[in-house]
Structure formats: C-alpha cells, structure tokens
Amino acid sequence: MKPFFIICLTILLNACGGNEYTPKPHAYPRAYLPKKQYYNFDTSAPYSFQIPTYSVIREYSAENKKHPYWYNIYYLPFNATLHLSYLDFKTRIEFDDLFNDTRKLVYKHDIKAEEIDEIEIHNQKADFTGIIYELKGNTATNLNFYVSDGKKHFLRGALYFNNQTKMDSIQPYFDYLKTDVIHLINTIKWKEIKN
Secondary structure, three states: HHHHHHHHHHHHHHHOOOOOOOOOOOOOOOOOOOOEEEEEOOOOOOOEEEEEOEEEEEEEEOOOOOOOOOEEEHHHOOEOOOOOEEEEOOOOOHHHHHHHHHHHHHHHHHHOOOEEEEEEEEEEEOOOEEEEEEEOOOOOEEEEEEEEEOOOOOEEEEEEOOOOOOHHHHHHHHHHHHHHHHHHHHOOOHHHHHO
C-alpha cells in the first residue's frame, strides 16, 4: 500500500507543477464589414445628410401625415434600424419640451444601462448643437442623439438592433454603425420648411 501511495503522490505533484494557467483574452467572431461609402439623402424634408450605401431609408409611415419628416434607416447587413424623428418648434419653451422628452426617452433605459455617456456636439458651420447619448450595457438602444439649430429644427435619432442581443456580441457592429451615425450628424444641413 505504501508504494501505491508514493506513486500517486509523485504523479499528483508532477501534474501540479510547471505549467501555469493563462486566461485567454476576450474575442469576437470575425466580422465582415462593408466598405464605407456614402450618398446624400435630400428630399423635401427640411434637412439633408449622408447615409451609407448599404442602408435603405424609408418614411416612418406613408399613411401618417402627422409626422411627414420621420424616417427609418435600415442597416441591412446588421439587422439594425436608426429611427429619426423631426419636429419643428417656434419658442424656447417648445425646444425645452423636445429636449426634456429626448432625455426622458434615453433615461428610460437607465434600469438596464450600466452607464450613460452624454457627448455634447457643436457645429458652427452647419448651425447645430446637440447631444449624443451612448448607453453602456445590454439596453434596447445603445445610441441616441438629438441635434438642433436652436431656432426651429429639432432632429432626434435612436439606433436599435432588431434582435435581442448582448452588447459583447454586437460590439464590433455597434462601433461600425456608430461611425455612420456620427457621419450622418456631421453632414446635416438644414433647409427651409416648405408648407
């Protein structure tokens, strides 16, 4: 019995020594991302901007004349949608209401969001200011924004992936689409509203 115990102890001691465990780094599945190319979206809406060639833009609802300048941008390869809503305003009180509504919509996701970053944006050349809201964690939407000229134009956007997802699995796609949303914002041009 004693030789058997010594052999088992020797095997056990040799098995534990030498190699140390090294944790593997986090990895994402290989993402095939299309080349960035943009085209100008310019209709009768009181704004124009550039969107990627792999996206399709459609009116929010053809029957809904209450919001004629609301659009959805479908990022087809990623099964994601950017919902755009446009409202015009005449007074500072109306602007404040639109701003507060935007904050309420963003902070409804506070329950699941680990953190909400607010990034202020200013573009004097294009005459707008706004805020980009980046929501960290597994929320329904991880990117929201509004831009306004502070006089009459107010454009709000929210990016959604159309399937229930975990942020760690969509991170490369989110980062890719985030650059498209920022490009859209940076290329906004306001136009006169035609009644």
